[in-house]
Amino acid sequence: MPSKQQAPPPLWREEFSVFKNDERYVNRRQLTKFLTLTSLAMFAGNIWILIRSKLRGKAPELPVVAVAKVGEIPVGGVKLFPYPHSGEQCILVRVGEEAYAAYSQKCTHLSCAVFYSQESGDLVCPCHEGHFSVRDGSVLQGPPTRPLPAVTLERRGEQLVAIGMTNTGAD
């Protein structure tokens, strides 16, 4: 009589181990697999940032837009204007007789609109009391960590024109 060949274990036993030791091994292995896949996702995120930074290349040319006439606003006065596109508001401040400064009005913390405070001489975000210097847009206090994007101004005759932006995070 031929010896009976040992049958392979049924599928349910492979899939659902009833032995405690096996169960512990499988659980650990599954968790390790999950952690390794999470690590792969983190790596993929870094690769995505690398690809984006390589594709970003040179910042596009910004339009040249007339912002205000010289002397149109008083010293300490402000004027709002859209730049570089219609939906992006900027603020022009006349900080001296011949000195002007312009910045994006969007706070770098949570995008609230900043305003010029004549009392403190700063650009202030009303949402979380962030203060920016009107001289260079740097953060003076509050939660923002990045400076306000500055609009580069140029005087052309009697016109102040915006010719570009700095500190935008894309340069």
Next chain:
Amino acid sequence: MRASQFSKQSRGLTAIDGAMALIVILLMVQIWLLSATLDGYLAGHSEVALPGALVSGVLFAACAGLYLFVDRLESRAKDEDPQ
């Protein structure tokens, strides 16, 4: 015989626990690295992207290596103790 088998299994489990703890630490470093790289990128410092990706790749390779180690240990334990 049974005692030595149990001790072997226990050593295997300890090794697996150690590997898992190491993977968790590497993963925490990797999460921090991703957030720091993203912060730098959004602030306009594109030069941080390449070293960030390289280090993240090394950390992932280490995690994958540890996973293979755990997997091999587990298969060996199963072979030795087919039940």
